[in-house]
Amino acid sequence: MENAPDEIQITPDTFENVEPDRVFLALTQRQKDWMMTVSYLHLEQHKPDRACVLLRLVYRAFPEDPEVQRCLALAELLSGSPVAAARAATRAFKNSEGHLRVPVGLVFAKALWEQGKQEAARDFLASLLTNERR
Numbered sequence: 001m002e003n004a005p006d007e008i009q010i011t012p013d014t015f016e017n018v019e020p021d022r023v024f025l026a027l028t029q030r031q032k033d034w035m036m037t038v039s040y041l042h043l044e045q046h047k048p049d050r051a052c053v054l055l056r057l058v059y060r061a062f063p064e065d066p067e068v069q070r071c072l073a074l075a076e077l078l079s080g081s082p083v084a085a086a087r088a089a090t091r092a093f094k095n096s097e098g099h100l101r102v103p104v105g106l107v108f109a110k111a112l113w114e115q116g117k118q119e120a121a122r123d124f125l126a127s128l129l130t131n132e133r134r
Helices: 029-044 048-061 067-078 082-095 098-114 118-134
Strands: none
Touching: 029 098, 048 067, 048 098, 067 082, 067 098, 082 098, 098 118
């Protein structure tokens, strides 16, 4: 097809420099669920960059959803973006309840560690595990 339009490529940094209030994305719950499922598959296939692209889009539509925040934190960590992972994990940690706080805390601690903040990571883990035992 000679007249076919060029394919639009969405890369991991597509929305990196876009102001959050300038991008509006409306997704239905069904679309969100589908994108989350595809993101999980990308993570299982060791393709965190692809998962990040989808999860960033889902996050734009559902910024308060703790599941989206948790998945985005893990994907960012696995894709080698510890600063973005720490940001996402912080949001997820604040919005998670009970048993979900420990896995998110581990992602946060690992993100700190990968930023060279080993002492902060140790302190956070010690605090997390102490509070979890209570």
